Structures are given as C-alpha cells and as structure tokens.
Amino acid sequence: LAKTTQPISMDSYEGQEVNITCSHNNIATNDYITWYQQFPSQGPRFIIQGYKTKVTNEVASLFIPADRKSSTLSLPRVSLSDTAVYYCLVAPDKGYSTLTFGKGTMLLVSP
Amino acid sequence: DSGVTQTPKHLITATGQRVTLRCSPRSGDLSVYWYQQSLDQGLQFLIQYYNGEERAKGNILERFSAQQFPDLHSELNLSSLELGDSALYFCASSVGGSGGAGETQYFGPGTRLLVL
Numbered sequence: 001l002a003k004t005t006q007p008i009s010m011d012s013y014e015g016q017e018v019n020i021t022c023s024h025n026n027i028a029t030n031d032y033i034t035w036y037q038q039f040p041s042q043g044p045r046f047i048i049q050g051y052k053t054k055v056t057n058e059v060a061s062l063f064i065p066a067d068r069k070s071s072t073l074s075l076p077r078v079s080l081s082d083t084a085v086y087y088c089l090v091a092p093d094k095g096y097s098t099l100t101f102g103k104g105t106m107l108l109v110s111p
Numbered sequence: 112d113s114g115v116t117q118t119p120k121h122l123i124t125a126t127g128q129r130v131t132l133r134c135s136p137r138s139g140d141l142s143v144y145w146y147q148q149s150l151d152q153g154l155q156f157l158i159q160y161y162n163g164e165e166r167a168k169g170n171i172l173e174r175f176s177a178q179q180f181p182d183l184h185s186e187l188n189l190s191s192l193e194l195g196d197s198a199l200y201f202c203a204s205s206v207g208g209s210g211g212a213g214e215t216q217y218f219g220p221g222t223r224l225l226v227l
Contacts, residue, residue: 032212043218
C-alpha cells in the first residue's frame, strides 16, 4: 500500500482558503486518493476522492498533478466548524485492500 | 448522521474483564469494519466482515474477536482487558466488500472504552 505523508497540523483563520498537501510518492497505477474528515469524538467522514487532475464537490476540491505523487485538498473560505483532522488515504479502487488511516492533519481554524 | 449506530456510547470496566460492543450498519450495507482509535496509535483497522464472513484482518489482538450476524449487525468482543485497550472503537459500514477506495465507508459515532 502506498504510504502517505501529510503535515501534522495547520492553523488558519475564518474566511481563508486552506490547502493541505499529501505526499504519496509510491502511488500505484490503480490507486485512488481519498480524503476523510474527523471531528473530535466522531467517526471519520468521506470528503472527496480523485484519480487525476481536479475534482470538486460542495465541500472541497482535490488537485492531483500529472505524476500523482502528491495531492492537495483545498477547503474554500473555512469556518470554525472546519476545525477537524483530515486524513489522506491511497488505495486501489478495485480488488481488495483495507484503508490505512495515518495520523492525519489537525486543522485549527481561529476567529 | 451516517446511519451507522453503535452501542453503548461509553463503557467503563476493569482490567481482566470482557465487554461486547455492538454495531448496526446502514440499511443496505453488507460490510462492517471495526477500528480502534487511541491517542498514540491513531485510527487502526481491526477487522472487516462482509455478509457474515470475515473479509480482512488488520491489527486485531487475539484477545479480540468479532462476528457479523444474519441481520448484518456486528459485535466486537474484547476480553482480558488491559489498561492499554482504553480507546475509541469505531464501526463503519459500506455497500460492498471490496474495501479499498471504491467503497466509501460510513462511520458510526463510536464507543468510548475506559479500562481502569
């Protein structure tokens, strides 16, 4: 399974755009990149998933460069309620594999 | 609300005891996953069941066991409890059994276990 590396923590202010980058240098051809969000004392929640280029949904955008060795989760105009841990995961889409959650990135949004 | 329910929400017990955690998946989901989250280890995958059968095993101790019943609910049994077993235990469910990125996992609210 591809190992991921992401910052342990990030700080931001309300209204700012936040970009969290994840490195996955040994990503395989059939791996997808998925991000989960976890609020304190709650279970993780799926945010977004992509394979290459850019994916956008109502919550976030995911930018994946052509070499796919990294990806960036972009949260537009964060609010206090975006304070959470964000996990980057890499796993194949088809065929069996378990999801490996690392330590994630703790995002703290201040007023 | 993810649609996954877990009981109890909190559990306090003593070392050496045995406890059972229960999980009901979202309606229509056939897979159930169990995770342990402690402060120092992060979120660790324990085991997955798909339609009653064990599908994958992670870092699950021999003192721990799980099963999935015909109605698809699952139970995680923790025995000979140690102080280090204190953690949040999450259950997640997904539609299919392939795990991986193709299956979005929906997590329950967790059971907080405290072993004294």
